[in-house]
Each structure stands twice: as structure tokens, then as C-alpha cells.
Amino acid sequence: MALGIPDSLTSSLGRLLRPSEHDELLRSAVRLARLTFSAKAASVFLYDEERDRLVFEASSGEGEDRLLGVAIPTAGGVAGWVFQTGETVLLGDVQDDPRFDREFAQSTGYVPTTLMAAPLELEDRVIGVMEVLDPALQRFGEMAAVDLFTELAAQTAITLALMAAARSLTRTTREGLTPWTRLEIALSRTEASDAAVDDLLNALSRFVTATSGRGGHPL
Incomplete structure (x- = not known):
């Protein structure tokens, strides 16, 4: 009326502008990524421009109750590398890759063996990163898994775009x-x-x- x-x-x-709806959209996205790859965990980092940090906004699986709100530098770790380069990466053995931050992984309570990370891109700029830890790659093959994960990240970025549009609508x-x-x-x-x-x-x-x-x- x-x-x-x-x-x-x-x-x-x-409903669209309700913060809890935004949180649930992100939680759903990371759950979908984790379940798709039968992974131990999945997370979404969003870029905080004011602090120049990547912030855990949603997580599913190992360590999910300890990660929300944790901020990491954009210049370090696998997530930072993906954010800086805008490239999807698959590490078959994280121990052999200098980009992997083992100390941070230990602080979360879970150290993976395998890791995939993809940029969340919106209008030709990277706004965050999605990661899955210890995915079951044998279900797809490495190349198909990377392609599928890249598509899931693109869908998540679209979700974030809708959230941004909703917030903009509120302001205007x-x-x-x-x-x-x-x-x-x-x-x-x-x-x-x-x-x-x-x-x-x-x-x-x-x-x-x-x-x-x-x-x-x-x-």
C-alpha cells in the first residue's frame, strides 16, 4: 500500500536490501563451490579498498567459524597473487609453491595439500577471490575443474554485482x-x-x- x-x-x-540476504547469497556460493568439488573448504575474500586488504566474507567447511572478518594483505599468499594478476590458479601441491603462505594456513587450523583460487571480476576489475581447499580433482580432470571453478567464480561475481546494485538503489x-x-x-x-x-x-x-x-x- x-x-x-x-x-x-x-x-x-x-528483502533484496536486507544484509542477511546478502550474507546468505555468499554463503550459498561458497557451499556450492565446496560441494561441487567435494572440497574440504571454500572461501570468498572481498577487497577492502580503505585497508587494502582481502577480507574473508564467507566460508564453508574447515575453519569456517574462525575465518569471517579476518583480513590478509593483497601482496601475499595465493589469494593475494590471484587478486593482483586476475588469473585462476591450481596448485597440485602447495608445499612446492612459494606463493603459498603456510604460516597463515596453520593459523586457520587447516593446511591444505591442493588449492584452487579464482578472481572475482566485476566490470574488468578484480573485487575479490574465491578459493577451494583440497578439491577432488579426479572427478573432473584438472583442466575441466579449472574451467568449472572459473565459471563458479564468475557466477559469484554476478551475485556480488547484484548486491552492489541493490545498495546503490537504496542510496539513490x-x-x-x-x-x-x-x-x-x-x-x-x-x-x-x-x-x-x-x-x-x-x-x-x-x-x-x-x-x-x-x-x-x-x-
Whole structure:
């Protein structure tokens, strides 16, 4: 019932703009990567420009409860190398590769043997990195596994693009929304049911109408 924007759109916007929805999208992406390759773990790093760090934003599998929010330099480790070069990499034995940061891996509680990492690219720039640890490469063959993983990373980047667009939409439209629309979007971002939100908005509408009729001040 919001003014200026259809109810169906404001309801959808509320869900799209909800931070918990963004978190779940990323968690789903890393779970899919881990399950696809029967890997021990999968993670997504996003680039924090202010700190010039790659930050663990989502993780699934080994160490997932210890990694969220951890920041690493962009100039070190396999993830840093992928971020800097924009290239997908497969390390069949991490011990033989100088790019592998064993000390950091030990700090997470899990040291892999095999690792794949791919850049998350958005409009020709790298915005993060996806990794899978100890994937079951024999299911696909190395070349096919790299191709599939690169595609999964591309899909994850698209998800991040949608999230960025949603956040941008919030910033650019908020000033032009009526108070009713802003209220409905805010309510739809809570855990309240659609029926409860509708009941509250209808009650407020009746109250404002009655108050206006008596010379009061509407919203």
C-alpha cells in the first residue's frame, strides 16, 4: 500500500536490501563451490579498498567459524597473487609453491595439500577471490575443474554485482521515497510476517486519516 511504488516492488526491495540476504547469497556460493568439488573448504575474500586488504566474507567447511572478518594483505599468499594478476590458479601441491603462505594456513587450523583460487571480476576489475581447499580433482580432470571453478567464480561475481546494485538503489532512491514507502521497506527488512506488516501499515493509515480529519498533522 506504499505510495509511489507498487506494494510488490517495495516488498521485494526490502528483502533484496536486507544484509542477511546478502550474507546468505555468499554463503550459498561458497557451499556450492565446496560441494561441487567435494572440497574440504571454500572461501570468498572481498577487497577492502580503505585497508587494502582481502577480507574473508564467507566460508564453508574447515575453519569456517574462525575465518569471517579476518583480513590478509593483497601482496601475499595465493589469494593475494590471484587478486593482483586476475588469473585462476591450481596448485597440485602447495608445499612446492612459494606463493603459498603456510604460516597463515596453520593459523586457520587447516593446511591444505591442493588449492584452487579464482578472481572475482566485476566490470574488468578484480573485487575479490574465491578459493577451494583440497578439491577432488579426479572427478573432473584438472583442466575441466579449472574451467568449472572459473565459471563458479564468475557466477559469484554476478551475485556480488547484484548486491552492489541493490545498495546503490537504496542510496539513490531513499530521498525520493515517501514516508510510507520508507516505512514499508524498513518493516519488510525485519522478521515480521507480511500480514503483520500490512496490518500495521493499514492501522497507521487509518490513524493518519482520522487525525488529518480532525486538524492533526499527517505523516
